[in-house]
Every structure is written in structure tokens, then in C-alpha cells.
Amino acid sequence: MIARTRKMELGGTFAIFLACDALRHGYQATIYTYNLTVFDPTWFAPGVDIAERLQRQLEVKKDARLKHVTELVTEGYLEFLSLGGQLRLSDLSRPLIHSLLHQNLPIIYGPELHLFVPRRAGIRAER
DSSP states (O other): OOTTTTOOOSSSSOHHHHHHHHHHEEEEEEOOOOOOOOOOGGGTTTTTHHHHHHHHHHOOOHHHTTHHHEEEEHHHHHHHHTTTEEEEEEOOOOHHHHHHTTTOOOOOEEEETEEEEEEEEOOOOOO
């Protein structure tokens, strides 16, 4: 998996690219995010096309210092959504982690403060 995953120029990776790899290999993935640098909380309202909002944000954000990272992360989220990944806006909390662990779901915690919860396609966890 390490060899297949996109990397940052200075090393390391973002959890989003691990999630994309899992989706390409038959897993379902949900990312629970509270990253307000990338996402506006209003995007998580019913009926909002998050991919369309990410694309528009990519066209508008012009901060040269963050441009490369912003483009890389946004492209990752766009790929994640196109592969069928699910995004949820949620604070990292004890109840959230407890709920996921109680369902026996594996969790990968990425450095950009996301939870990644993979499940094999066709196997549904109880909610």
C-alpha cells in the first residue's frame, strides 16, 4: 500500500490517499472530518454537492503559500468522492471513537485530523 499511495514532496501522505487506495481495492470508506480549512460546515447539509463545492474552492483559493497543498488535498477528496467514499462532518470525540470501535470497525487516524473507517464492500456494520 505504501508504494501505491501518493506522497507529499517532503515525505509522508494524507489519510485521504490511504482511503482512495482502500476504495480502489474493494473497501468502503468513510472519513469523519472536522477540517474547517478545507470544508465549510454548510456543505454537509442535505442536497449539497460537496465535490462541486470543492472544485469551486480550488478555482477560488489563490494563496500561493498553500496552493500546492490545497490542490493536492482537494484533488484527493475529489478522487475519494468519485470512488464512492463518504464524508461526514463530526468532531473527534470519545463517543464517536467508542461507537466505531464498538462496531468492530478498523480506524486509521491521519495527520490531517481525519478518521478513516474502511469496510469491505458488501459487508455492512450495524449502526
